[in-house]
Amino acid sequence: MGNFSIKMTFLPVAVVCLGLSGTVQAQKTDELPQAPTPNVVVTKLAGDVLVERATPGALPLSLDDAIERGLKKNLQILLSQQNERYVHGQVLTVKNSLLPSMTAQAQSSAQQINLAALGFKGTQLADLGFTGPFNPIVRVDTTSAQMKLNQQLFNVPAYYLYRAAQKADTVASLSTLNQRGSVTLAVGTQYLLALADASQIENERALVKANEVALQQAKASHEAGVGTHLDELRARVQLQTEQQSLINAENTFAKDKIALNRLIGLPAEQELTLTDTAPFAEFAEMPLEQAKALAFERRKDLLSLQAQMDVADRTLKAVRAERYPSLAFDGYYGVLGETQGLYHGVFSAMGKLSFPIFQEAQLRGESQVARAQVTGLRQQIDSLKVTIEQQIRASMLDVQASNELVKVAKSNVDLATEQLQQATDRFAAGVDDNLPVVQAQATLAAAQSRLVNTLYQYNQSKLQLARNTGVVETQYKVYLGR
Template sequence: MRDILPIRTLLFAASAASALAGCTVGPDFAPPQAPSATSYRAAYDTSGMPVPGAPAVIRGEGPELRWWTAFNSPALDKLVDQALAKNASLEASNATLAAAREQVAAVRGKQLPQIDANARAEHEQVNLASVGFKANPALGIDGNPEFNLYSVGAGVSFDLDPFGKLRRGTEETAAKAEAQLRQTEAAHLAVAGKVVTQVLTIAAIRDRIATANALLADDRRNVDLTNKRKQAGEGTLVEVLNAQSQFENDRSDIPQLKQQLAEARHLLATLIGVTPSELGPTDFDFSQFTLPSQIPVTLPSQLVHKRPDILQAEANFHAATAAVGVATANLYPDINIGASLEQGSTDFTHLLGNSSRGFDLFGGLLAPIFHGGTLKAEKRAAVDRAKASAATYRQTVLQAFQQVADLLQAVDSDARSVANQHEATAVAQKSLNLSRRSFQVGNTGILQTLDAERQYQKARYNLVEAQARQFTNVAQLYVATAGGWIEQKN
């Protein structure tokens, strides 16, 4: 037991030295202050006045994590949940996050004593002549002897980290893991938003196809009616050809719309983690969704503490600040202490005997003297990277505020646009009905009816586009202020 007391003494000294080593060079990270802005738009901006038909914006804590349920569509909810569970990109992001967390544990382990064991068996021949001995049988020296050598041992080493290089390195790695967490949160938010947007896109395309089919049915009736008028001697061949031309033109739009629908479905399948052939029915239309009457929007002062891309930029800034500490510590000496214990014998049965035991204690200091300016340049580079990260953080905050302000404006503008398009569609429908009746009784020609149909088709398409834009911008506003992954894992 007395032989291993020096090792225990060394370990105790190392632990005590570690506890006393409180010097950590480099700047300490301080989270950036929250912005002083209380609103996303200027106080004099009258565009923020309430608009009839627009969802009311409620400023406070922001939307719920499962914000997509506000559209009141169980089918949509199911698709988003499936995407969050099976999307391949999210799976990769989750795995990358797990790896980043393991890396933190790996780096943190370097702050503790490093203990290793070793064992070795070897067969040797000693060249006596190389060390000045000659063969002498009388003395028992006969040629170059051969023998087996067995050894076992253990060693411990400990970096006292007097200037905090390891501690700053652990801090840097932990901040990078935090950045990866926030990037994973942002990825989940983005995928949820893409699924909602894609479903709304499918609904819009299907509504356009339905409008095109309804107009095509009217075109067929026009062709039949002009043929009958011509056969009765009341119409002309020109009217028949005009009606047929309109029918063919409208019919040519439908294949392109169906192609767009197929592509939208294929993208949705990829988002939810299945092949296009495995995607079930997607018979969505806007009548299946409810536009939220209220949209909870996060306050500006809280957005910087909730939105993942801002939190990721802050974590990157933290990592860059810690890296300055690592580069600074490289300019100072480093101290290592340790010990080893080894048993060695040519006879395996005597390997653990006291006579074959040996140990050593060591302490080492490594101080940089001249490295051609490399270490100082690395520190300056680390400082510059920290400045860049600080600027990137500020830019991320400004862009986030811009996005929210744009979407708040869009919510108001969309409500006005939808209301206007409803009125335009109603007027175009009345005009079309009057034109058809006038043509049927022979008061006008087919060209006036065809023109009224084109105006109605345009108005109907514009209404669908306005509705799609309104729902999409509401969804994007939820994403812009939702501020967290569905499970909020930390």
């Protein structure tokens, strides 16, 4: 059957599509001015492959620049785009099965035939009254030109498979959009983490300077005879502790910038200057039902499953239609004659009607497979909707909790700063030794570190909520309050 070969052509498309998933698009808000971008140095390898190399000096990079680069250079995005091209090629292959197939053919041949070897004898011709000379070796030169046409006139399975292939193209596009959302979340999270590292370094440097001053005061008090050597030792230990914390913070910052380079397609050795600061803005709470409705409309993984459902449903219709007869036309028109002689037109026209007679086991088996795919996808869609609600609820709780944590952390920093100031004044006045000062410095360091971490958690939870509602790619600025 002609429709069987068409179906086998579509199978790679169906296999590719049934494994794809998706994410989101939405309106843009006001953008910050773009940082100047230096000229990018590239090198060409064999096969016309361009490899980006590190630029001299530090590259200014904002959050918008990082996300834009990630959407252009991230490997997962590039692979998804190639998958789109692959599936689209498969769709064109399926479409071609429904279109007329026309080919032109021309040939010329020269033959030398031994009639005697084929059983023709001169004596046999004489018995028939032929008295002329007989040459058993004959030369035949012919030339022909033909135009062939093949067309499916009625093939219901091929039509439904083409419709399924069209929807498979949509699934591939949704998969790319889903990857764009994932990359936006990953790049945004990594950039915010690097900003938190930079804030942590600033805090540690400020504490190191404060501890250096405290050490100088302890030494001066000891030399003046109003302090003890123990005070000096405490101050030195505290200073070295903060220096160790500074070294660790700088190392973490360097590694996180390397990870950011990897996400946005920059060389690992490329130096970066983060031009943005960690944002903090109160997020207006969204009603749960509104968030769910937005997610059901924008989540590309859900839309992808629904498109796969359409693919499976149309495939099932194609399988059911395999019992229908199919009608096809095949023919040609051309000329044929001796190469140096007279040519004459030749043609052939043939209509073909075919239908299955005894293929019941195969048809039932294909039908069961298609129905199982439809049922499985329907169950996945129902399950994903429940999962989306769970993710949105969890994200909302994270946003609320981290917001409260930021407020508490800010209050703790203010209180720790005031405590340190009072302890420092008492030590400078000689009322107390520097033990309360060292303790207050440690308390302030811990409070500042918690503030940095909670601010990062708050921003990351808002990005995750944008991802769960399906709008992270274009509305991350709104959720971050930038």
